[in-house]
Amino acid sequence: MFEFKLPDLGEGIHEGELLQWHVAVGDTVKEDDPLCEMETDKAAVTIPSPRSGTIVSLNAEPGETIDVGHVFVVIDDGSGEGAGTSGSPPEAAAPEPGPAKDAEAPAPEAAPQTAPAAKESGSGNRVLAAPATRRLAREMGIDIQTVSGTGPGGRVTPEDLKAHDSGITGDATPAAAVADPGTPAGDNDIPEVPEPASLVLEPGGGAGIPFLEITGIPEPDGPVERTPFRSLRNKVAVKMTSSSILIPHVAHMDEIDVTEIDELRKTYNSRLESGDSQGKLTLLAFVVKAVAAKLKAYPMFNASVDLAANDIVYKKFYHIGFAADTPRGLMVPVVHDADRQSLAGVGYRIRHLAEKARTGDIGVPELTRGTFTITNVGAIGGTHVFPIINSPESAILGLGRVEKKPVVLDDEIRIRKMLPVTLCFDHRVADGAQAAAFVRDIKTMLENSLDFMSQI
Numbered sequence: 539m540f541e542f543k544l545p546d547l548g549e550g551i552h553e554g555e556l557l558q559w560h561v562a563v564g565d566t567v568k569e570d571d572p573l574c575e576m577e578t579d580k581a582a583v584t585i586p587s588p589r590s591g592t593i594v595s596l597n598a599e600p601g602e603t604i605d606v607g608h609v610f611v612v613i614d615d616g617s618g619e620g621a622g623t624s625g626s627p628p629e630a631a632a633p634e635p636g637p638a639k640d641a642e643a644p645a646p647e648a649a650p651q652t653a654p655a656a657k658e659s660g661s662g663n664r665v666l667a668a669p670a671t672r673r674l675a676r677e678m679g680i681d682i683q684t685v686s687g688t689g690p691g692g693r694v695t696p697e698d699l700k701a702h703d704s705g706i707t708g709d710a711t712p713a714a715a716v717a718d719p720g721t722p723a724g725d726n727d728i729p730e731v732p733e734p735a736s737l738v739l740e741p742g743g744g745a746g747i748p749f750l751e752i753t754g755i756p757e758p759d760g761p762v763e764r765t766p767f768r769s770l771r772n773k774v775a776v777k778m779t780s781s782s783i784l785i786p787h788v789a790h791m792d793e794i795d796v797t798e799i800d801e802l803r804k805t806y807n808s809r810l811e812s813g814d815s816q817g818k819l820t821l822l823a824f825v826v827k828a829v830a831a832k833l834k835a836y837p838m839f840n841a842s843v844d845l846a847a848n849d850i851v852y853k854k855f856y857h858i859g860f861a862a863d864t865p866r867g868l869m870v871p872v873v874h875d876a877d878r879q880s881l882a883g884v885g886y887r888i889r890h891l892a893e894k895a896r897t898g899d900i901g902v903p904e905l906t907r908g909t910f911t912i913t914n915v916g917a918i919g920g921t922h923v924f925p926i927i928n929s930p931e932s933a934i935l936g937l938g939r940v941e942k943k944p945v946v947l948d949d950e951i952r953i954r955k956m957l958p959v960t961l962c963f964d965h966r967v968a969d970g971a972q973a974a975a976f977v978r979d980i981k982t983m984l985e986n987s988l989d990f991m992s993q994i
Contacts, residue, residue, distance in 0.1 A: 540589050542611040544604050547578050547902070553605045554578045555769045556598050565593045573611060576604070577769045581905055582866070582898050591615035601768070608666070666693045675699055747783070770867045781929040786965040790973040791922050794957045794980075795947075796940060798987035799824050806882075816889050821940065821957070822860060822914055823885035824990060828983045829935060830856040830876040833910060836976040838968040839933040839961075840909050850967050859908035859928065860888060862895045869895045870928060872908040881993040916940060922958045933963040933973075935980075957984075 547554050554576035561573055567587045574585050594612040604610050666687060671694055675682040678699055685702045687694035767775055800821065807818045833840040837852045844851055856877040859870040871891035876884055894900040911928040916939040923936035938958035945954040961977050983989050 589615040819885040842930040859911040861913035936960040
């Protein structure tokens, strides 16, 4: 028997939600056949079979969250090995090429669903719980090893922590001083991956924020439909809430005359071969290039605040993300090294990444390591937009709809195409004067088409 553990799904990802199985118990599979679809907070990935054989058990149901390193499939590969033997999982078949790390963590105590294993803290095994639940336990001052899990396979849930907490006295050790207790070193230990500090909001509590209370909604007086926060939508909700609460947002607004570069864009696109839609330039490509160029003079907008070290981290690389509306929710594909690419190259990457995001074929590497984000709602409508900073970045640029407006130019009233922009920035690392100068320089570059002629 071969016990297949969920492999590493990408940088900083500790769990994934099972979307669907491609196999059933009793099915015969070949090596690299698709087993299931998993969704993380970054992307959807296909997990292939690591061995040829017969499916013995599937240890999760669609909609369930699975931890990296958890045995979720058992395959009879004819090796004659015992059920307790674990092999190294293969790379996850993410849509974008790039090796995924093998999950080196030994199998957790959960056994195949044909023979559930008891969860006892004194047995030397670590209890099964999601990383967010472990973090919540530390913040509540609870030894998670002492909590009985009522979730699937004995998993400890936040509700289990609340039930357990009702019997704890007020002299519990403060969360900051509680370390997740180790178990005797052995084959069943799952190394705890250190997690960055994050905001956890629980009903009835305020995450230590004065006067903040999380309560339920009044009973609706009409028909409703309830949908749980899951996967990408849940991650977006957590990230946006954390960013809006923890980062002091300030907005600087302006309008940019894009008449000349729009004419340049149309001229360039008209010269492309018929059918070359991927090579066409959009206004966003010009903005990405302008932002990447000007960030070098304004490093405070290409930075991150490291609260743990009390540092400001200024990044010397320029990976520009752009918000994309997809059927799965908001995604932010990233144009890496935008400053080193031609304008045409940036335009191609934007179209290529946007299409992959819409079809669900985008990989984790294409959604990570961004240093600055641009969000464009102009295609939908509206004037200015007040976007939330894509933490841990320090700024985001929002683009509105380009509209023809009467503008005074050379003491004459002319009709020009004007682009409304809003720069939201972290007031901890930058001030209003710097924001105004940064937007001014972007505006100057975008209003001079000659700055882009040599970049196409």
